[in-house]
Amino acid sequence: MTRSTDFNATRARFHLPDGVTYLDGNSLGPLPVHATERVAAMMREEWGEMLITGWNRAGWMDAPRRVADRIAPLIGAAPGTVVLGDTLSVKVYQALASALEMRPGRRVILSDSGNFPSDLYMADGLVRTLDRGHELRVVAPDAVADAITDELAVLMLTEVDYRTGRRHDIARLTERAHAAGALAIWDLAHSAGALPVDVTGGRADFAVGCTYKYLNGGPGAPAFIYVAPEHAEVARPALSGWLGHAAPFAFDLDYRAGRGIDRMRVGTPPILQIAALDAALDVWDMADMRDVRARSIELTQLFIAEVEARCPDLALHSPRDPEARGSQVSFRHREGYAIMQALIARGVIGDFRAPDVLRFGFTPLYIGEGDVMRAVAILEDVMTNALWDRDDYRRRAAVT
Numbered sequence: 001m002t003r004s005t006d007f008n009a010t011r012a013r014f015h016l017p018d019g020v021t022y023l024d025g026n027s028l029g030p031l032p033v034h035a036t037e038r039v040a041a042m043m044r045e046e047w048g049e050m051l052i053t054g055w056n057r058a059g060w061m062d063a064p065r066r067v068a069d070r071i072a073p074l075i076g077a078a079p080g081t082v083v084l085g086d087t088l089s090v091k092v093y094q095a096l097a098s099a100l101e102m103r104p105g106r107r108v109i110l111s112d113s114g115n116f117p118s119d120l121y122m123a124d125g126l127v128r129t130l131d132r133g134h135e136l137r138v139v140a141p142d143a144v145a146d147a148i149t150d151e152l153a154v155l156m157l158t159e160v161d162y163r164t165g166r167r168h169d170i171a172r173l174t175e176r177a178h179a180a181g182a183l184a185i186w187d188l189a190h191s192a193g194a195l196p197v198d199v200t201g202g203r204a205d206f207a208v209g210c211t212y213k214y215l216n217g218g219p220g221a222p223a224f225i226y227v228a229p230e231h232a233e234v235a236r237p238a239l240s241g242w243l244g245h246a247a248p249f250a251f252d253l254d255y256r257a258g259r260g261i262d263r264m265r266v267g268t269p270p271i272l273q274i275a276a277l278d279a280a281l282d283v284w285d286m287a288d289m290r291d292v293r294a295r296s297i298e299l300t301q302l303f304i305a306e307v308e309a310r311c312p313d314l315a316l317h318s319p320r321d322p323e324a325r326g327s328q329v330s331f332r333h334r335e336g337y338a339i340m341q342a343l344i345a346r347g348v349i350g351d352f353r354a355p356d357v358l359r360f361g362f363t364p365l366y367i368g369e370g371d372v373m374r375a376v377a378i379l380e381d382v383m384t385n386a387l388w389d390r391d392d393y394r395r396r397a398a399v400t
């Protein structure tokens with residue numbers, strides 16, 4: 001396959017600290033070099049000089065939609081169907097609340113045990129708030145398809161499992177949900193920027209995701225929400241904040257939902273953070289998502305083959321078929337936490353997910369074969385020589 005993406009050029013756009021092999025871009029993308037100056041310039045020239053007039057003169061008010069339109073092509077969404085704001089947990093709540101209201105006669109929300117706990121917690125909180133007898137039903141990931149029945153109001157899943165990297169088939173499961181009369185909400189936290197996504201072709205009703213993982217928007221970058229065009233004027237926002245109002249500056253006492261995706265806005269957007277994200281998205285002008293996916297598969301296949309050959313005590317916890325996983329690879333070991341600390345101390349940064357999962361993200365925009373081989377060599381040293389076997393490596397930090 002010929003590739004149009006120059007991965008040396010994309011890599012040069014990121015600041016990667018000396019001596020670090022960064023395999024955790026699935027949790028927090030690294031700093032795009034030019035984001036520093038972009039944010040500094042925005043602070044100096046816009047916030048500093050324009051003060052409150054920046055909302056109009058610098059286009060801050062439109063930023064959540066304008067920058068979301070740069071994410072839209074990465075997830076197969078049409079322009080004007082995605083907006084930024086809040087955190088992913090909040091966007092999950094919003095999507096679910098609107099979807100449940102669109103299926104008033106039904107009571108079951110179906111999700112799976114591979115979903116990220118916050119998504120399930122938000123659903124649980126919403127069910128309690130509504131107090132109308134909804135049930136959050138959680139089944140094993142491979143039992144989802146058969147659990148789709150005509151009791152369902154909403155199918156709510158994350159495409160790529162944060163722990164194992166296992167990938168659901170959006171189009172197939174959405175089709176089943178629709179055939180059963182339910183709506184489908186897809187969380188793209190580990191998909192957007194990691195692999196090609198097609199919310200339009202897959203007929204997702206709602207999709208949500210974050211921008212600080214594979215989209216490199218920085219810690220605390222705002223989440224995004226997509227609403228299918230046919231629902232845009234129907235979905236009623238539960239978090240009915242003033243910036244989702246049809247006329248925020250009319251200051252009406254009554255809420256009227258704004259047009260289309262704008263109604264999913266809540267309050268004042270994080271303009272500094274959006275400036276950093278906007279800069280980070282520039283790198284996608286240089287990259288073709290199909291190339292990124294093909295390269296990701298090469299890197300993950302290489303990593304799995306090398307680790308299995310050289311570290312026999314680690315058990316693969318991700319699907320072996322690359323089509324069945326996202327852009328991360330996980331291995332299990334009962335001392336996984338200490339092993340990861342030993343790796344981090346030697347400049348290989350991945351992360352750990354309880355109870356025993358070592359997780360490594362592969363992000364071709366800035367990770368290549370040399371990084372994979374270096375990481376495996378250090379992992380082999382840590383395993384062969386039990387370098388992880390130290391009390392200080394077993395002491396858990398707040399963030400793992």
Ligand SMILES: *Cc1c(COP(=O)(O)O)cnc(C)c1O
Pocket residue numbers: 087088089090115116118119158162187189190210223
């Ligand atoms: C990362 C992640 C989150 C995090 O939500 P925040 O509100 O941004 O902290 C939620 N859901 C999934 C599936 C995730 O992967």
